[in-house]
Amino acid sequence: xxxxxxxxxxxxxxxxxxxxxxxxxxxxxxxxxxxxxxxxxxxxxxxxxxxxxxxxxxxxxxxxxxxxxxxxxxxxxxxxxxxxxxxxxxxxxxxxxxxxxxxxxxxxxxxxxxxxxxxxxxxxxxxxxxxxxxxxxxxxxxxxxxxxxxxxxxxxxxxxxxxxxxxxxxxxxxxxxxxxxxxxxxxxxxxxxxxxxxxxxxxxxxxxxxxxxxxxxxxxxxxxxxxxxxxxxxxxxxxxxxxxxxxxxxxxxxxxxxxxxxxxxxx
Ligand SMILES: NC(=O)c1ccc[n+]([C@@H]2O[C@H](COP(=O)([O-])OP(=O)(O)OC[C@H]3O[C@@H](n4cnc5c(N)ncnc54)[C@H](O)[C@@H]3O)[C@@H](O)[C@H]2O)c1
Numbered sequence: 001x002x003x004x005x006x007x008x009x010x011x012x013x014x015x016x017x018x019x020x021x022x023x024x025x026x027x028x029x030x031x032x033x034x035x036x037x038x039x040x041x042x043x044x045x046x047x048x049x050x051x052x053x054x055x056x057x058x059x060x061x062x063x064x065x066x067x068x069x070x071x072x073x074x075x076x077x078x079x080x081x082x083x084x085x086x087x088x089x090x091x092x093x094x095x096x097x098x099x100x101x102x103x104x105x106x107x108x109x110x111x112x113x114x115x116x117x118x119x120x121x122x123x124x125x126x127x128x129x130x131x132x133x134x135x136x137x138x139x140x141x142x143x144x145x146x147x148x149x150x151x152x153x154x155x156x157x158x159x160x161x162x163x164x165x166x167x168x169x170x171x172x173x174x175x176x177x178x179x180x181x182x183x184x185x186x187x188x189x190x191x192x193x194x195x196x197x198x199x200x201x202x203x204x205x206x207x208x209x210x211x212x213x214x215x216x217x218x219x220x221x222x223x224x225x226x227x228x229x230x231x232x233x234x235x236x237x238x239x240x241x242x243x244x245x246x247x248x249x250x251x252x253x254x255x256x257x258x259x260x261x262x263x264x265x266x267x
Pocket of ligand 1: 035053106107108203204205
């Protein structure tokens with residue numbers, strides 16, 4: 001005879017290790033694209049957020065929506081991450097306003113696609129300044145607070161471009177490869193302070209950054225051919241990975257590059 005046993009207990013609910021209640025997350029590039037989607041995702045799991053971006057105008061509305069939708073605190077700051085003094089001032093004022101910063105998501109980034117023989121010095125400097133140098137000094141400013149509080153989670157939004165070569169992206173690939181190496185060094189230096197530093201490396205997703213590229217058939221075919229799973233990736237596909245890296249579920253994970261690339265870098 002078959003019978004169903006019904007269990008009852010008071011054990012913590014499944015998923016509690018992903019709870020971000022009471023944590024404060026600072027997100028660069030938070031005005032749109034991946035940064036905003038990750039901010040919403042972290043807020044959905046309970047985190048208060050500080051949205052930072054060089055584009056000030058969309059920030060206030062985004063912060064209001066996040067606070068209303070998820071019942072969390074949402075602050076916003078205009079921040080140009082190429083300005084070290086500005087980073088330090090924003091981090092100090094945001095930490096004072098929200099009490100602490102537990103999670104840093106470095107999502108601000110740009111790409112200027114050009115074949116290598118045509119890359120200008122100006123374009124090279126701009127990509128490296130924002131993607132690599134700016135992200136490093138955000139890690140440094142927030143990392144100092146995390147070291148003092150003996151805990152923290154840093155998520156550097158890198159790219160599959162940090163792992164494989166992609167045409168027309170010499171500066172971009174260099175910046176993301178550099179970011180992954182920066183992740184490893186910070187992980188090594190800050191492990192003793194209980195600060196986890198990881199890279200989140202997406203494949204191409206449809207965002208304002210890539211909208212124009214996806215309009216070209218040749219580019220879309222190239223992406224379709226290299227993502228092995230049978231669909232394109234969306235910003236939604238990054239949320240679970242970011243929540244994992246931001247939460248206590250990843251307490252023993254540091255220095256990792258988590259590819260969310262549908263298998264692109266596996267072949
Ligand atoms: N979209 C993709 O296919 C894709 C794939 C892999 C990795 N990425 C990475 O994800 C990150 C986010 O990309 P996205 O697709 O959301 O792009 P996006 O253009 O939609 O968002 C980037 C944000 O960064 C901000 N920003 C640019 N320069 C800044 C500066 N100096 N200071 C502060 N903010 C600045 C922009 O205003 C923008 O809101 C980037 O680092 C990008 O390299 C994107």
